[in-house]
Amino acid sequence: MHNRPTRREVLGAASAGLVASQVARPASTDKLALLGGSPVRRTPFPSWPVIADNEERAWMEVLRNGKWNRLDGNHAREFEEIWARTLGAKYCLATANGTSALFTSLNALGIGPGDEVIVPPYTFVATVNAVLLQHALPIFVDTDPETSQIDAGKIEAAITYRTRCILPVHLGGSPADLDTILEIGRKHKIPVLEDACQAHLAEWRHRKVSTLGALGCFSFQASKNLNSGEGGAILTNDDELYRACQSFHNNGRGKSGSGFAYMRNGANLRMTEFQATLLIEQLKRVEEQSRTREQNAAYLTKQFSEIPGIRPARMYSGATRNAYHLYMFRYDKEHFAGLERGQFLKAMNAEGIHCSGGYTPLNKEPFLKHTFDSRAYRAIYEAKQLLEWTERNHCAANDKLCEEAVWFTQTMLLGPREDMDQIVEAVRKIRRQAGALRAS
Numbered sequence: 001m002h003n004r005p006t007r008r009e010v011l012g013a014a015s016a017g018l019v020a021s022q023v024a025r026p027a028s029t030d031k032l033a034l035l036g037g038s039p040v041r042r043t044p045f046p047s048w049p050v051i052a053d054n055e056e057r058a059w060m061e062v063l064r065n066g067k068w069n070r071l072d073g074n075h076a077r078e079f080e081e082i083w084a085r086t087l088g089a090k091y092c093l094a095t096a097n098g099t100s101a102l103f104t105s106l107n108a109l110g111i112g113p114g115d116e117v118i119v120p121p122y123t124f125v126a127t128v129n130a131v132l133l134q135h136a137l138p139i140f141v142d143t144d145p146e147t148s149q150i151d152a153g154k155i156e157a158a159i160t161y162r163t164r165c166i167l168p169v170h171l172g173g174s175p176a177d178l179d180t181i182l183e184i185g186r187k188h189k190i191p192v193l194e195d196a197c198q199a200h201l202a203e204w205r206h207r208k209v210s211t212l213g214a215l216g217c218f219s220f221q222a223s224k225n226l227n228s229g230e231g232g233a234i235l236t237n238d239d240e241l242y243r244a245c246q247s248f249h250n251n252g253r254g255k256s257g258s259g260f261a262y263m264r265n266g267a268n269l270r271m272t273e274f275q276a277t278l279l280i281e282q283l284k285r286v287e288e289q290s291r292t293r294e295q296n297a298a299y300l301t302k303q304f305s306e307i308p309g310i311r312p313a314r315m316y317s318g319a320t321r322n323a324y325h326l327y328m329f330r331y332d333k334e335h336f337a338g339l340e341r342g343q344f345l346k347a348m349n350a351e352g353i354h355c356s357g358g359y360t361p362l363n364k365e366p367f368l369k370h371t372f373d374s375r376a377y378r379a380i381y382e383a384k385q386l387l388e389w390t391e392r393n394h395c396a397a398n399d400k401l402c403e404e405a406v407w408f409t410q411t412m413l414l415g416p417r418e419d420m421d422q423i424v425e426a427v428r429k430i431r432r433q434a435g436a437l438r439a440s
């Protein structure tokens with residue numbers, strides 16, 4: 001009975017064969033999956049979120065105790081304490097989601113109609129929507145194509161007497177150039193609000209991002225590196241800003257949190273106890289997952305450095321830790337026989353390596369023009385100012401980046417080293433066959 005190979009032995013032999021075939025791949029197996037060949041990878045990448053017994057127990061405990069609201073329970077408070085301690089901030093305020101964390105922060109800073117807020121065009125739309133919710137004017141500053149972050153060297157030229165906030169994003173989990181941005185903020189006395197919604201545990205000079213500006217915001221939406229389906233948080237070291245955020249997110253109520261004493265206007269943007277209990281459990285894995293992503297990303301970057309036409313997003317020298325919510329690189333078709341990026345993406349996906357082309361230019365979105373045409377915006381801003389906005393709003397480097405970018409999501413970095421080898425092999429295979437694909 002020992003002659004019969006176990007399932008494990010069969011799988012082991014199959015994967016050993018796979019590795020061997022990668023070393024010396026005969027031309028016949030090099031056919032692209034898009035052209036009918038066999039794909040480099042047939043198995044899915046790690047699934048997300050990671051769920052285990054601890055999540056199930058924690059969730060059931062909240063369900064059964066009936067304290068589902070943070071005014072009754074203590075899980076949201078506990079999560080806030082852990083996350084503030086983990087990041088090294090004085091205060092953490094949990095919110096319903098990342099958009100409401102940004103919205104609350106802008107309210108605490110008193111940003112409103114007539115104010116200008118400096119934002120990057122290379123970000124998720126929520127960054128800009130939070131500004132529009134305040135009837136403020138988003139001013140786009142071009143992207144540094146080497147890093148995919150806001151080009152900090154171009155911020156100062158965008159500042160006017162109306163500028164009330166600088167809102168950089170640590171896109172993909174890679175820190176924006178905080179030395180330059182914070183210095184500009186100090187010089188012009190303009191608060192910096194960090195959108196760290198993709199940057200859990202990322203660091204600038206060994207300090208966690210979100211704690212360096214006046215305020216920092218996180219998202220715990222389902223795709224993010226720390227996930228409770230929906231969720232958010234604000235970090236700050238400032239007593240007054242914390243109190244303003246705390247009150248605003250709880251319908252402007254006073255310190256006790258319940259009752260009918262009002263400090264200010266506000267909204268209900270509170271996190272539920274269910275979200276908080278999931279976060280407390282998911283937090284137990286976040287450090288290890290983050291390290292796995294870093295190791296895999298470093299390996300990928302090293303491999304990609306040997307492939308002409310693949311240029312991974314660079315990090316600033318002050319960035320001491322990248323959260324790798326995204327693995328981003330630029331694709332140069334000149335090194336792929338002129339093969340368009342769209343075709344490259346299709347070919348990669350056919351090989352079993354999921355990737356996307358990332359964002360489109362946010363500053364050119366028609367919905368911005370529609371918003372500025374609204375009765376509210378026309379009441380607040382002079383036609384001349386809105387016209388000037390159009391003239392100021394050019395982000396040529398960002399336009400180009402949007403045409404060249406390729407992204408992998410964070411979950412693809414959570415598996416073993418062999419997954420990275422398959423990603424690299426798919427890119428190499430497409431490069432070898434780019435001419436054949438173009439001619440097909």
Ligand SMILES: *Cc1c(COP(=O)(O)O)cnc(C)c1O
Pocket residue numbers: 097098099100123124126127169195197198218219220221230231232
């Ligand atoms: C996810 C995200 C947000 C918004 O967070 P939600 O929790 O989805 O509201 C804001 N900014 C950036 C950069 C994001 O990636």
